[in-house]
Amino acid sequence: MKKKFLGLGCLGIGIIAIIVIAVGGIVFYVNTNNTLVDMKGQATKQWANVESSYQRRSDLIGNLVKTVQGAADFERGTLKDVIEARSKATSTTIDANNLTPEKLAAFQQAQSGLSSALSRLLVTVERYPDLKSNQNFLELQSQLEGTENRINVERNRFNDLAGEYNIKIEKIPTNLIANIAGFEGMALFSSKPGAEDAPDVDFNFD
Known part of the structure; x- marks a missing residue:
């Protein structure tokens, strides 16, 4: 009888241990999942800030184009390039939940194309003294800079948040939860040498 009770006691302890382990596993899963949701959410929110900044630039360039169009005999081909590049840049968007390297590369390429077209436009402006002294033009200079x-700044913040998230989902044992829950890495902005400096948008050619 004593052995029987001893056996039942060991069985009870074993069941309790299993329950404790199971509950601990569930708690770990929930906490880890919530942490990843929060980290990805912060990176996604920051991506919205990146897009907002690019949209702000696009709006300013649109105003710049309107100002330049008022100049007599201004090179229409140069303006056309900017208008087309701006259209491509604004139409190239990415779902924040699907930031793949390929899609981010296409986004960067479109934005770079707009920067190049804008630079060519600003060089052309040098030949128009009246346009260079236009107060609206000067105000746009300051805002564009x-x-x-x-x-x-916003791109760097995004890279920081997305980078931390990417590291988190690769670490053991978090990677197990990430795989089960379907968390995937987020693409980061990359830059060419010198790209960390803001493009020169100085309208003063004196």
């Missing part, structure tokens, strides 16, 4: 800096 500030926006380029803001884009750089």
Whole structure:
């Protein structure tokens, strides 16, 4: 009889141990999943800030184009390039929940194309003294410079948050939960040498 009770006691302890382990596993899963949801959410929110900054730049360039169009005999081909590049840049968007390297590369390429077209436009402006002294033009200069800096800041913040998230889902044992729950890595902005500096948008050619 004593052995029987001893056996039942060991069985009870074993069941309790299994329950404790199971509950601990569930708690770990829930906590880890919530942490990943929060980290990805912060990175996704920051991506919205990146897009907002690029949209701000696009709006300013649109105003710049309107100002330049008012100049007599201004090179229409140069304006056309900017307008087309701006259209491509604004139409190239990415779902924040599907930030693949390929899609981010296409986004960066479109934005770079707009930067290049804008640079060519600004060089052409040098031949138009009246346009260079236009107060609206000068105001756009200041706003564009500030926006380029803001884009750089927002991109760096995104890379920081998305990078931390990417590292988290690769670490053991978090990677097990990430695989089960379907958490995938987020693509990061990459840059060419010198790309960390905001493009030169100085309208003063004196």
